[in-house]
């Protein structure tokens with residue numbers, strides 16, 4: 028199942044206005060891994076993720092998805108493998124109804140209508156949003172939009188799920204539901220997040236980005252135990268690993 032593999036090699040990227048964002052990134056993610064990409068604002072997380080489905084093209088270096096080095100000629104095939112959930116659901120939802128949005132990808136694949144309808148219902152059911160099917164996306168709450176954006180990605184049956192800050196702006200219950208949902212996916216998952224507690228719950232491996240470079244890549248628990256590393260990277264230990272300020276007890280992780 029090599030198509031689930033993600034390789035990034037010496038990836039450098041500067042935006043057209045000259046802002047440098049990635050300064051030579053390399054890693055290999057294998058089938059079924061769940062990897063958190065963490066780092067402070069401006070570290071390069073979104074820029075990195077946008078390279079994984081060809082939304083951005085490297086200034087230099089290489090991205091490979093399975094056997095396919097990403098290029099103009101492979102980008103369509105890569106996008107069938109890599110499902111991207113953008114940081115802002117408004118960048119992803121643009122159709123008159125939720126059902127239209129979730130059907131958009133499968134229709135573009137040229138699937139028969141019956142199969143498309145089936146995928147729409149399954150994806151919306153998975154994220155608990157079937158009741159929103161006929162609503163206009165722009166009238167939904169932030170959490171509802173996020174669920175629908177995830178459904179619109181799931182309806183493509185991707186091998187690899189790439190998500191940019193999926194728990195941002197969710198209320199605690201919606202966040203918990205999202206974590207439970209994501210924990211059931213056997214996909215290869217790459218999740219950029221500020222939510223280190225979610226990273227701890229979902230990802231065995233964590234990559235820290237700082238100033239467009241990888242400053243750490245390893246088991247999540249080891250990385251989050253390294254207070255000096257977290258400080259250097261402008262990050263804070265997950266709450267679940269901090270002692271309780273009220274009762275004075277120490278966290279167990």
Ligand SMILES: Nc1ncnc2c1ncn2[C@@H]1O[C@H](COP(=O)(O)OP(=O)(O)O)[C@@H](O)[C@H]1O
Pocket residue numbers: 042043044046047048066067068069070071072073074075
């Ligand atoms: N469209 C853009 N044009 C120019 N610079 C950008 C653009 N988007 C992001 N940047 C810059 O690229 C760097 C990395 O940004 P980004 O990948 O969005 O970081 P993160 O997602 O970790 O917050 C930052 O310095 C940011 O200001």
Ligand SMILES: [Mg+2]
Pocket residue numbers: 072073074114191
């Ligand atoms: Mg970002």
